[in-house]
Amino acid sequence: MRLARADNQPPATLAPTPESPRPQNRSMSAPSTAPPATVSPLSPGPTVAALLADAQPGDSAVVRGWVRTRRDSKAGLSFVELNDGSCLSNLQLVLPHDLPDFAERATPITTGASLVATGEIVASQGKNQRVELRVSDFAVPGGADPDRYPLQKKRHSFEYLREIAHLRPRSNTFGAVARVRNRLSHAIHEFFQDRGFLWAHTPIITTNDCEGAGEVFTVTALQAAKLAEAAAGGDFVRDFFGKHAGLTVSGQLEAEVYATSLGPTYTFGPTFRAENSNTPRHLAEFWMIEPEVPFCDLEGDMDLAEAFVKTTVAEVRARCEEDMAFFAQRIDKTLPQTLDAIADHAFVRLPYTEAIDLLKSSGESFEYPVEWGHDLQTEHERFLTETHFKRPVIVHDYPVGIKPFYMRVNEPDEQGRETVRAMDVLVPRVGEIVGGSQREEREDVLVARMKAQGIDPASLWWYVELRTYGSVPHAGFGLGLERLVQLVTGMQNVRDVIPFPRTPGHAEF
RNA sequence: UCCCCGGUAGCUCAAUGGCAGAGCGAGCGGCUGUUAACCGCUAGGUUGUAGGUUCGAGUCCUACCCGGGGAGCCA
Structure with a gap:
């Protein structure tokens, strides 16, 4: 039962704990113990970069970021690599499958989805990271349909990425x-x-x-017809600045x-x-x-x-x-x-x-x-x-x-x-x-x-x-x-x- | 703007003028403290657009669109 987990580690950040009511918590379908999707920018808590550098086993932490990749293990665990932009590396999250309603709630955790998670820092049993976050609760503010999300978990050409500059x-x-x-x-x-x-x-x-x-880009307040007239005559006295203007x-x-x-x-x-x-x-x-x-x-x-x-x-x-x-x-x-x-x-x-x-x-x-x-x-x-x-x-x-x-x-x-x-x-x-x-x-x-x-x-x-x-x-x-x-x-x-x-x-x- | 190369599945690329394919990604299943995971199955295509040549065009020709590289201009 979810409420029984409320005694789990509070976040080590100055941010409100999951338990403290936060009216502006807008995380969609977030259960009451899930970390809030919003946090004060003045006390956001440690970034992934900070956690990877300094966090010690036993520390509590809340992280907010985007899922890079997810791997499920039949041993009853899911591994999620989370990136929050603070550094190149991802933080590995370990999600036990016995979390309440796990299968249903974890469905939207796919490459590209946003994720907020709270849990305890533990020494990693894997080889590629010093520490990882053992998640006690989480929420997915926004999913990313794997059939349509343009960024796959593979290498892309720079030419392709230029066409999706909003995601690159x-x-x-x-x-x-x-x-x-x-x-x-x-x-x-x-x-x-x-x-x-x-x-x-x-x-x-x-x-x-x-x-x-x-060549200079022209800056004008003239309508097209007036502009053509001004340009033809080389006369911009009636334009906004009274003479031809351009971008520097x-x-x-x-x-x-x-x-x-x-x-x-x-x-x-x-x-x-x-x-x-x-x-x-x-x-x-x-x-x-x-x-x-x-x-x-x-x-x-x-x-x-x-x-x-x-x-x-x-x-x-x-x-x-x-x-x-x-x-x-x-x-x-x-x-x-x-x-x-x-x-x-x-x-x-x-x-x-x-x-x-x-x-x-x-x-x-x-x-x-x-x-x-x-x-x-x-x-x-x-x-x-x-x-x-x-x-x-x-x-x-x-x-x-x-x-x-x-x-x-x-x-x-x-x-x-x-x-x-x-x-x-x-x-x-x-x-x-x-x-x-x-x-x-x-x-x-x-x-x-x-x-x-x-x-x-x-x-x-x-x-x-x-x-x-x-x-x-x-x-x-x-x-x-x-x-x-x-x-x-x-x-x-x-x-x-x-x-x-x-x-x-x-x-x- | 000029010259060269390219455009085929979501991405990266194959395919003598003769049945349009692979890898990766995705979905499903299996396996696993995983980590570029691994194994199996499935789906996925108006071959950039419009014309033309041909019995037959992804393939050859023309035009256009888009991308990359080189040059010029510069930072």
């Missing part, structure tokens, strides 16, 4: 990616905050359409404003590019980190980028050990050595001009010719970072002709070739992970370059005025969060390191 975080890989991405984001803020950087919230909607950073492609220009007032600054937020890019490295919506530092030159900028990558990668390796071991074992066997190479060596710093000489004398046959003045092709970058140096490479001081107006112009070299203080950090497998530069702080040079690139200085008058009043040397870079996640996890497709990827034709979820 329940898989091992995507759970691990989500935890690593979260930890990485935390480490990024920590890195900058520890060094006195200010997080500047630069706008999502912008009217700068001249940054040269790709970069927060850099605004970050420069704050950096030249408040000191070292960084942005961390979503960025949008309306490029028709279809590659495993591009998204229409992605997250970008853009530090900007006053009184800083390109050398300081490169120092910052290198320290940033090394520190954040090391932090994730230290704090996400289980997930990182999973990536090394199941996703990319070479991941540890790739990350070791980042940790153990200084990044190679290679002037563009020397990179050209190196590529030319390498003996490699490239599909695209290597020539001073042309941008490095993907195959060139891969050769440098993956084949030749086998570690991150910072190529710097690129020809002026292939870089945007805001990069600081160098004195011409002895052959009269002009370069700018630009730098790209190239890493194995992912390619360009950082692009940055020292900014042009001389007003006359900046204005001349804007005109040369067909940009009306008046349209960015406020940006130019940073050079009119109290101009200082300054530098910064942009780093794609998703590419950093790819580097850390070994995931090959950028669409699998962001919860809901936006690419051409895809915004379902």
